Amino acid sequence: MIRIQAPPRYIQGKNALDELGQLVKDFGDNFLILSGNTALKMKKDDIEKGFKEAGINCTFERFTGEITYAEIDRVADIIRKGNFNGIIGLGGGKVLDTAKTAAAKTNIPVIISPTIASSDAPCSAVAVIYDEKGNVCGFEFFKSNPDLVLVDSQMIANAPVHTLVAGIGDALATYFEARVGYEEHKKNVVGSYISQTGYGLAKLCYETLKRDALKAVQAVELNVVTQALENVIEANTYLSGIGFENGGVSCAHSIQDALTAIPECHEFLHGHRVAFGTVALLVLQDKSEEELEDVLKLCTDVGLPVTLKQLGLTEDVERKIKEVVNIAYVPEGESSVYNIPEGTTLDDIYAAILMADKIGQEYLDKIGK
Structure with missing residues (x-):
């Protein structure tokens, strides 16, 4: 049903x-x-x-x-x-x-x-x-x-640019998290198996961001409303909202929730942390380099973090990430981390976060940022 x-x-x-x-x-x-x-x-x-x-x-x-x-x-x-x-x-x-x-x-x-x-x-x-x-x-x-x-x-x-950027980060996770639940035949936020509608809206959300995210950010820098901005507002607000609820969430959001327990990460908005969690999710699933690079490009184009350093985490990193994993990975039914492939362990999530940080830094080095 x-x-x-x-x-x-x-x-x-x-x-x-x-x-x-x-x-x-x-x-x-x-x-x-x-x-x-x-x-x-x-x-x-x-x-x-x-x-x-x-x-x-x-x-x-x-x-x-x-x-x-x-x-x-x-x-x-x-x-x-x-x-x-x-x-x-x-x-x-x-x-x-x-x-x-x-x-x-x-x-x-x-x-x-x-x-x-x-x-x-x-x-x-x-x-x-x-x-x-x-x-x-x-x-x-x-x-x-x-x-x-x-x-x-x-x-x-008229709002600060970083707020739209955070919304793009939150919306970015929608498709990738819904895909996990759809492929693994898991249930979504409302307790239903994932419909074609929920999955389709989530995918449209990502396609919209790929096409219009940078142009929308540029419009907000000028405080003007353009069609690209209207499209991204719809993606951030409606497509992502309906997409995540009917499509489900995964460890991109569990990681963001856990990162709120790290004081250094408090100054960032929800979507900034979700964006990094999305990179970690793709690493956890061993997705293609092409897909990972598309996500890294979108993030860096609009100013979303792709490393732990960009989230303020520079000291005692390994210990703090172990804390994050222990917070994110809780008994089944209490965390969205379970909408991931069967058999995933704490060590897998820990490794994915550190690898995401490494891959993100290598990408920044490659493009000179």
């Missing part, structure tokens, strides 16, 4: 946030908008104007900066006390995951509007929870995807 799931509505376009009030009024008339600082500064007045014109109410609440269980409970209490009948997450991935989790706790609709294209979190029915130190400490899985995902392409174009 297969299962395919996705948000009921996905809307993307330049200045789409100006229509937020009109687009959400079918879901309620009193919304809490959980927002990051940048979105508050840039769009608060326009959004309030749009809600007034739509004849519905909105109240802004500032996100504290980390998605912890304490922050989720705080937002859920605000929802209950304010009698809000919908919540809008406006900002980066942690804002969005907090909004999704608080909505699930209070049983109200959730609308997601990412202001950066840094991950595939917006469309998914899963949230990653961190502790106060920034370490991954849990996951929340929801019965359904967000009711609406609204992406303002101009907001993405």
